[in-house]
Amino acid sequence: MxxxxxxxxxxxxxxxxxxxxxxxxxxxxxxxxxxxxxxxxxxxxxxxxxxxxxxxxxxxxxxxxxxxxxxxxxxxxxxxxxxxxxxxxxxxxxxxxxERDPRLDWIYQRIAELDEVNRSLALLMLDGFSYREMSEILGLSESNVGVKINRIKSALAEKLAKEEHDEL
The missing domain is CATH 1.10.1740.10 (RNA polymerase sigma factor, region 2, helix turn helix motif)
Structure with missing residues (x-):
């Protein structure tokens, strides 16, 4: 055994x-x-x-x-x-x-700043898990997964836009 x-x-x-x-x-x-x-x-x-x-x-x-x-x-x-x-x-x-890709470092830093559930969802999303699989892993409903992922994407896009604007 x-x-x-x-x-x-x-x-x-x-x-x-x-x-x-x-x-x-x-x-x-x-x-x-x-x-x-x-x-x-x-x-x-x-x-x-x-x-x-x-x-x-x-x-x-x-x-x-x-x-x-x-x-x-x-x-x-x-x-x-x-x-x-x-x-x-x-x-x-x-x-x-x-040598490391600064874009990859950026996304991992931003994911690390999220709360525990959103951090987990972001990782699962990056690895291509379906909403159903994510809901099974985290114990959330599929619709809740979808809402949270949309919010994560929006928040990350806003942070990126703000950082790019600040660099100008």
Whole structure:
């Protein structure tokens, strides 16, 4: 049984690690937090294998586990994280910078500023989940998902327009 669980876990992580990285990127405040959160999500996926009943796709299941783990982790970090020093500010001195797409950084920063439900919806939307799948993962009605997504898109478009106008 343990060997089978390890095999399934390896397949799931290999096939869906991008999901875990995206969730960790949006919910982790800095690189260290993102790495810790990724490990926590992976651990929860491993523990949840036996609970998977196949009522949804593996990707949907992993998203649900990842988002629930990230939300719980964030609540715990907020409760215990006061006064922590962020070493990420010094990382530029220690590590050579890598080229990143500033548009991608912008969208992830804006998503991280959203409340928990909207942050989750934005991630699911970016990954192409249907409204039905999003409603199943988050426990919202499909119509509520649609309304929230339209509001998220409008808010992001307004922020982008404002920032572009401020640059002129």
């Amino acid at each position: 343990e060997a089978e669980r390890n095999r399934i876990f390896g397949e799931w992580i290999e096939g869906h690690q991008a999901i875990l990285f995206k969730v960790a990127r949006v919910y982790g405040a800095n690189q260290t937090d993102r790495e810790d959160l990724f490990q926590e999500i992976a651990l929860q996926v491993w523990h949840s294998i036996e609970a998977f009943r196949g009522e949804s796709s593996v990707g949907t299941w992993i998203y649900r586990v990842g988002l629930n783990t990230a939300l719980a982790w964030n609540r715990k970090e907020r409760k215990h994280g006061h006064g922590r020093n962020d070493l990420e500010a010094a990382s530029g001195v220690l590590i050579a910078p890598t």
